[in-house]
Amino acid sequence: MPLITATFLALALCFAPAPAVGAAATLSAPRPLRGNDTLVSAQGKFELGLFSPAGSSDGRFYLGIWYKNIPGQTVVWVGNRASPLSGLASAELRVSADDGNLELVGRTSDSASPVVVWSSNLSSSLSPGSNNTAEIRDNGNLALVDGANTSNVLWQSFDHPTDTYLPGAWLGENKLTGEYQALTSWRNAQDPAPGMFYDTLDPNGTAEFFMLWNRSRMYWRGGVWTGGRWKGDVGAATGRGTNLYNTTFVDTPAFRGTTTVLADNATITRLVLDLNGQKKQFVWVPASRSWQLFWAAPTVQCDAYALCGTFGVCNQRSQLPCRCPPGFAPVSERDWTLSDWSGGCRRSSPLKCAHNGSTTDGFLALPDVKLPDEPLAMTAAQSKAECESACQKNCSCQAYAFSAGAGGCSVWHGDIRNLEQLFPDSSSPGSDFYLRLSQRALQDLHSVHGKKGGTKLWLVFGITLAGVAALGASVILAWRILLARRRLVVYMENENGSSLAVYSYADLRAATNNFSERLGGGGFGSVYRGVLKQQKGGNTTQVQVAVKKLESLARQGDKQFRAEVSTLGLIQHVNLVRLLGFCSSGDQKMLVYEYMPRGSLNGSFFGGNACPSWNDRYCIMLGVARGLTYLHDGCRERIIHCDIKPENILLDENMSPKIADFGMAKLLGRDFSRALTTMRGTIGYLAPEWISGQPISAKADVYSFGMVLFELISGRRNSERYGEVEAAGTGARESLTFFPVWAAGKVVEGEVGAVADPRLHGEVMPEELERACRVACWCIQDEEAHRPTMAQVLQALEGAIHVYVPPVPRALQRLVT
Numbered sequence: 001m002p003l004i005t006a007t008f009l010a011l012a013l014c015f016a017p018a019p020a021v022g023a024a025a026t027l028s029a030p031r032p033l034r035g036n037d038t039l040v041s042a043q044g045k046f047e048l049g050l051f052s053p054a055g056s057s058d059g060r061f062y063l064g065i066w067y068k069n070i071p072g073q074t075v076v077w078v079g080n081r082a083s084p085l086s087g088l089a090s091a092e093l094r095v096s097a098d099d100g101n102l103e104l105v106g107r108t109s110d111s112a113s114p115v116v117v118w119s120s121n122l123s124s125s126l127s128p129g130s131n132n133t134a135e136i137r138d139n140g141n142l143a144l145v146d147g148a149n150t151s152n153v154l155w156q157s158f159d160h161p162t163d164t165y166l167p168g169a170w171l172g173e174n175k176l177t178g179e180y181q182a183l184t185s186w187r188n189a190q191d192p193a194p195g196m197f198y199d200t201l202d203p204n205g206t207a208e209f210f211m212l213w214n215r216s217r218m219y220w221r222g223g224v225w226t227g228g229r230w231k232g233d234v235g236a237a238t239g240r241g242t243n244l245y246n247t248t249f250v251d252t253p254a255f256r257g258t259t260t261v262l263a264d265n266a267t268i269t270r271l272v273l274d275l276n277g278q279k280k281q282f283v284w285v286p287a288s289r290s291w292q293l294f295w296a297a298p299t300v301q302c303d304a305y306a307l308c309g310t311f312g313v314c315n316q317r318s319q320l321p322c323r324c325p326p327g328f329a330p331v332s333e334r335d336w337t338l339s340d341w342s343g344g345c346r347r348s349s350p351l352k353c354a355h356n357g358s359t360t361d362g363f364l365a366l367p368d369v370k371l372p373d374e375p376l377a378m379t380a381a382q383s384k385a386e387c388e389s390a391c392q393k394n395c396s397c398q399a400y401a402f403s404a405g406a407g408g409c410s411v412w413h414g415d416i417r418n419l420e421q422l423f424p425d426s427s428s429p430g431s432d433f434y435l436r437l438s439q440r441a442l443q444d445l446h447s448v449h450g451k452k453g454g455t456k457l458w459l460v461f462g463i464t465l466a467g468v469a470a471l472g473a474s475v476i477l478a479w480r481i482l483l484a485r486r487r488l489v490v491y492m493e494n495e496n497g498s499s500l501a502v503y504s505y506a507d508l509r510a511a512t513n514n515f516s517e518r519l520g521g522g523g524f525g526s527v528y529r530g531v532l533k534q535q536k537g538g539n540t541t542q543v544q545v546a547v548k549k550l551e552s553l554a555r556q557g558d559k560q561f562r563a564e565v566s567t568l569g570l571i572q573h574v575n576l577v578r579l580l581g582f583c584s585s586g587d588q589k590m591l592v593y594e595y596m597p598r599g600s601l602n603g604s605f606f607g608g609n610a611c612p613s614w615n616d617r618y619c620i621m622l623g624v625a626r627g628l629t630y631l632h633d634g635c636r637e638r639i640i641h642c643d644i645k646p647e648n649i650l651l652d653e654n655m656s657p658k659i660a661d662f663g664m665a666k667l668l669g670r671d672f673s674r675a676l677t678t679m680r681g682t683i684g685y686l687a688p689e690w691i692s693g694q695p696i697s698a699k700a701d702v703y704s705f706g707m708v709l710f711e712l713i714s715g716r717r718n719s720e721r722y723g724e725v726e727a728a729g730t731g732a733r734e735s736l737t738f739f740p741v742w743a744a745g746k747v748v749e750g751e752v753g754a755v756a757d758p759r760l761h762g763e764v765m766p767e768e769l770e771r772a773c774r775v776a777c778w779c780i781q782d783e784e785a786h787r788p789t790m791a792q793v794l795q796a797l798e799g800a801i802h803v804y805v806p807p808v809p810r811a812l813q814r815l816v817t
């Protein structure tokens, strides 16, 4: 019974208090902290001292607090954010003998003799004297305590957070001083100076948190506190893990804001406003010795305002989110390499525009762009040509967009921020955006493309340059010739006789009617419906196919691609989508699959009113388990799918499931995990080891399969926030929870009936329901070793082996009170 061998050890979760050897517990006027001395909290959880940001080599030192026992210095507070010391030699953190303030003294790059670079800065009336002591506490708070009365805290770091919120600290407004406890991002990975992103309680007085860019432009709001939770619970001020800690909001004459109490003191968690303008809650998982991302807001990186600075283009699917458009270069290459994109891009060659309106500037089309919402102006132009001319005539006009419908002609003057690259399969459609470029820049772009073929992404950009029409004509001519070169379908024989058809680009373009009917898509490319003519005997038959354009494979060599694809062609199973052929012509790599008329589980389960019967659901579970078991154990070489989710499970006419997209991990290599982790929506299915960067085994698929099981059982997406339903049913709890967390709790309590889709009205096979629920919960265990193999899952679902009650997954357990 390997399913139940897992024992549940809570031990590893506990934070073994380490004695703070040699480190002072407090600091006072006669006992300052010098050089690389540190101060450690009583139970050894936090450490205070001077540090140099990881990776920096220019000898800048900051006063900081970090976790004592967590490898890799995770800094949670910085004192002298913007005024670093230039060395440790004469550095001293001391209680001032004059006024009892806590102050940091040392040399800076500007001053050879030691100066005060940072101070608690209390006025003399508030800081009674030189007997004060400073201590670092086990919650990470640095406190300056009145020497005459130790319960009187004069100053504390919790009142002055930097980019990190720790449980027990507060965020809000000190009404007495008018000061805000707000989070401000670091400038870049090596510079803790205040960056562009700011997270604060509404200064206008409502009980709502905002994220602001440059302290002015709001790009995210957390929902108003409605006594017990944040309305809409879109992330809230201190985190959505409402069961991770108790959140309260207070409004007293002295303070307005929020604070939290950890549900379990052993939990180590922090909330950071990171360099990219996202608030991220991390939980330390000792078993994997890593920080795991718990939630992030805004969830989409490119939603952080002006992340890429002026003229920068944000791309959600790229590992590095920011890029400069053609004809532009980063203002500061160095900042960009440190993940500080806020400086943006500048033109490689200046515009040439005379005040009398004569110009040689042209426009470059950026397709599929999310248009910036400012600084936008509308004009009365009725056609694209008029719109372009309106923009061209005004030297301050930087770009235009035209849509024949409601949008009309929009023009942008001045700096452009928040450009976002969308994709043909993005949830909201993008627009064509025409960026003004100098004639020289446009010519350079053309010659680069002519010589090197250009970088893949920008190749598709059309060039609209007034006066260079001849150039355009020759491009069109070349395109036509390319399309006209139709080739015959060749078949590639595999060793065991199964054959894959080899198609030309033109074949597939024709079959899909110029890629007009999009069936779906993901990070790896879009899928289009097509019809291929096949010769059988003397007859021509038409076969429906699904054509997948692989976007990220353009640079892979033809030979390697063919080799990989031919092994994929060998993988055939009734529960796997069959690969029929492929196309590899230059940059165009495509796979041709059999067509599944009922689409994916996503459409048939979670879209519309469809409510498959329990029997259908159970058959789907079994089918998917069989397909995955075959991938893991049935092929010559084990295949880990890596992206099991409802969108990748297709249904044939008989509601029999077929797994799509297998083999992508191998085919795409390194690009795969990049595509995967930047994809929206997939994250809920990823096993913890994906996030923690551990090697991926077949057990990662088991985890994702468990998540899909819960969705099949309950008929709801895991990503739906859960809680409203429960509140209505029991009135007991208002908290919102990640659905599988709640479901796993119910399974362990033996209440599997509560997990089943209410639309089934109890019409389920109780035994199968119990089995499926327990298997799902076993599958989503944190430790790979505790998860069953797919073969065991299949046996369990088939009823061949008994399934014991699972433990609640550990990383999730603490979230269920």
Ligand SMILES: *[C@@H]1O[C@H](CO)[C@@H](O)[C@H](O)[C@H]1NC(C)=O
Pocket (backbone or CB within 6 Å): 035, 036
């Ligand atoms: C502290 O600095 C001294 C000299 O500056 C050095 O010898 C010692 O190894 C340092 N200690 C630590 C823990 O880095």
Ligand SMILES: *[C@@H]1O[C@H](CO)[C@@H](O)[C@H](O)[C@H]1NC(C)=O
Pocket (backbone or CB within 6 Å): 117, 118, 119, 121
């Ligand atoms: C201390 O306060 C004064 C006036 O309130 C201010 O000008 C100064 O910048 C503050 N210094 C620090 C280190 O916060």
Ligand SMILES: *[C@@H]1O[C@H](CO)[C@@H](O)[C@H](O)[C@H]1NC(C)=O
Pocket (backbone or CB within 6 Å): 128, 129, 130, 131, 147, 148
């Ligand atoms: C500091 O403590 C000493 C001894 O306890 C006391 O004599 C002195 O008055 C204190 N100074 C202040 C400023 O409170």
Ligand SMILES: *[C@@H]1O[C@H](CO)[C@@H](O)[C@H](O)[C@H]1NC(C)=O
Pocket (backbone or CB within 6 Å): 149, 150, 151, 152, 153
């Ligand atoms: C010490 O300080 C606390 C908090 O400020 C105050 O409530 C208490 O009365 C003080 N005790 C004495 C003896 O002054």
Ligand SMILES: *[C@@H]1O[C@H](CO)[C@@H](O)[C@H](O)[C@H]1NC(C)=O
Pocket (backbone or CB within 6 Å): 202, 203, 204, 210, 218
């Ligand atoms: C605060 O109120 C002012 C005036 O009503 C308004 O202009 C401003 O946008 C508000 N700020 C926020 C962050 O809502």
Ligand SMILES: *[C@@H]1O[C@H](CO)[C@@H](O)[C@H](O)[C@H]1NC(C)=O
Pocket (backbone or CB within 6 Å): 214, 216
């Ligand atoms: C940020 O705001 C300040 C004024 O509040 C302004 O001077 C500065 O130019 C702004 N920065 C950017 C990059 O727009």
Ligand SMILES: *[C@@H]1O[C@H](CO)[C@@H](O)[C@H](O)[C@H]1NC(C)=O
Pocket (backbone or CB within 6 Å): 246, 261, 262, 263, 264
């Ligand atoms: C959380 O808040 C609830 C209700 O206010 C209270 O009953 C519970 O004890 C609190 N839990 C913790 C850990 O403070």
Ligand SMILES: *[C@@H]1O[C@H](CO)[C@@H](O)[C@H](O)[C@H]1NC(C)=O
Pocket (backbone or CB within 6 Å): 138, 262, 263, 264, 265
């Ligand atoms: C957590 O620790 C603090 C002090 O360290 C203590 O006051 C509190 O009661 C503890 N809470 C729980 C739930 O154990």
Ligand SMILES: *[C@@H]1O[C@H](CO)[C@@H](O)[C@H](O)[C@H]1NC(C)=O
Pocket (backbone or CB within 6 Å): 354, 356, 357, 358
């Ligand atoms: C505009 O000015 C430029 C020189 O600045 C001149 O060459 C051009 O002929 C002028 N065009 C018109 C339409 O006046």
Ligand SMILES: *[C@@H]1O[C@H](CO)[C@@H](O)[C@H](O)[C@H]1NC(C)=O
Pocket (backbone or CB within 6 Å): 377, 393, 394, 395, 396, 397, 413
């Ligand atoms: C160009 O546009 C700006 C902003 O709309 C406007 O202020 C300016 O007067 C225009 N210049 C000309 C020459 O039309």
